[in-house]
Amino acid sequence: MMDGKTLPRMIAVLALAALLSCVTINIYFPAEKVEEAAEKIVGDIRSQEEVREAPSSPESSRREGSWKTSFYFAASGPVAAYAQRETTISNAAIRGLKDRIKARRSSLLPYLRQGVLRENSQGYVDMANPSALDARTRAQVQRLVSAENQDRRNLYLEVARALNIDPARIDRIGAIFAREWRK
Secondary structure (H helix, E strand, O other): OOOOOHHHHHHHHHHHHHHHHOOOOOOOOOHHHHHHHHHHHHHHHHHHHHHHHOOOOHHHHHHHOOHHHHHHHHHOOOOOOOOOOOOOOOOHHHHHHHHHHHHHHHHHHHHHHHOOEEEOOOOOEEEOOHHHOOHHHHHHHHHHHHHHHHHHHHHHHHHHHHOOOOHHHHHHHHHHHHHHHHO
């Protein structure tokens, strides 16, 4: 039999057990660091494109190297410089993936510009208009797309590993990279 003190004690013990069994796990996702990494990595991959698309004129090259430009900056007084917080995410695997993606980019660009391919919202390349290509070219482009998407997936996994992010969150990393690829 239970006395008058046993029931309240059991209720208190059960309440305490229920309270202790409720554990909230807050999984931090460093979105800002992933955004910085995406900006840097995609910028590195596209850097070659920008040089080809916007060559500088001989006139501007002469101006940039002239003593007048140097004098102007020296005479303009002190300039505030802020240290940029840099998220350096680089290892051999990431560098290799960047190199492969960069090398393949020149083959993909004409199809991206023609609208045959598109950057999707998950950070991968899709066939947007495959009917614009003959069967042989379509097969070649599909092989390029498959290789590109495999390298991008591996890149996102490596970024997750470098930032200590659960690989199950690769979709979120891909979505962040997608914004950079679409710029």
